[in-house]
Amino acid sequence: xxxxxxxxxxxxxxxxxxxxxxxxxxxxxxxxxxxxxxxxxxxxxxxxxxxxxxxxxxxxxxxxxxxxxxxxxxxxxxxxxxxxxxxxxxxxxxxxxxxxxxxxxxxxxxxxxxxxxxxxxxxxxxxxxxxxxxxxxxxxxxxxxxxxxxxxxxxxxxxxxxxxxxxxxxxxxxxxxxxxxxxxxxxxxxxxxxxxxxxx
Numbered sequence: 197x198x199x200x201x202x203x204x205x206x207x208x209x210x211x212x213x214x215x216x217x218x219x220x221x222x223x224x225x226x227x228x229x230x231x232x233x234x235x236x237x238x239x240x241x242x243x244x245x246x247x248x249x250x251x252x253x254x255x256x257x258x259x260x261x262x263x264x265x266x267x268x269x270x271x272x273x274x275x276x277x278x279x280x281x282x283x284x285x286x287x288x289x290x291x292x293x294x295x296x297x298x299x300x301x302x303x304x305x306x307x308x309x310x311x312x313x314x315x316x317x318x319x320x321x322x323x324x325x326x327x328x329x330x331x332x333x334x335x336x337x338x339x340x341x342x343x344x345x346x347x348x349x350x351x352x353x354x355x356x357x358x359x360x361x362x363x364x365x366x367x368x369x370x371x372x373x374x375x376x377x378x379x380x381x382x383x384x385x386x387x388x389x390x391x392x393x394x395x396x
Contacts, residue, residue, distance in 0.1 A: 244321075
């Protein structure tokens with residue numbers, strides 16, 4: 197598939213065929229492409245928690261949702277995804293990298309960073325997974341982990357405190373109940389609305 201077609205086809209899919217697992221070689225390509233993302237100072241401050249078995253996925257959904265969410269149609273459809281990948285950012289990797297002699301900083305002061313590149317770079321790795329899924333004929337969605345469930349998530353999966361889940365990528369084949377988000381009715385903003393040439 198041409199790259200421009202991959203970009204045009206990329207969208208968040210919220211329903212999956214529960215009877216079609218993601219082939220192992222495709223899962224591996226998603227991860228191999230993710231680690232090709234750029235990272236400040238080549239810090240590569242990311243990690244990826246892969247959840248494939250029904251038991252692993254059930255533990256994820258139990259840890260990150262409330263019992264009151266059980267009847268939620270969105271959640272019912274999302275839970276069908278046969279593959280969940282949780283991208284985690286590692287701030288310390290960046291602070292330590294930029295304290296090395298070739299970077300010129302001698303401290304690990306977070307105030308030096310105008311934006312959290314550890315989260316941005318991990319987000320770029322996530323986007324590469326989303327694009328790879330499209331190229332492989334799969335569907336995917338990036339969604340957030342509610343902050344009130346982060347501690348439970350960490351406990352269930354043994355995630356160290358210095359790694360932060362920036363969200364989760366669900367992957368699978370499109371399910372029969374997939375519907376495009378009503379938010380798309382807003383329309384995509386055109387270049388003339390978002391591009392400022394030379395000055396604002």
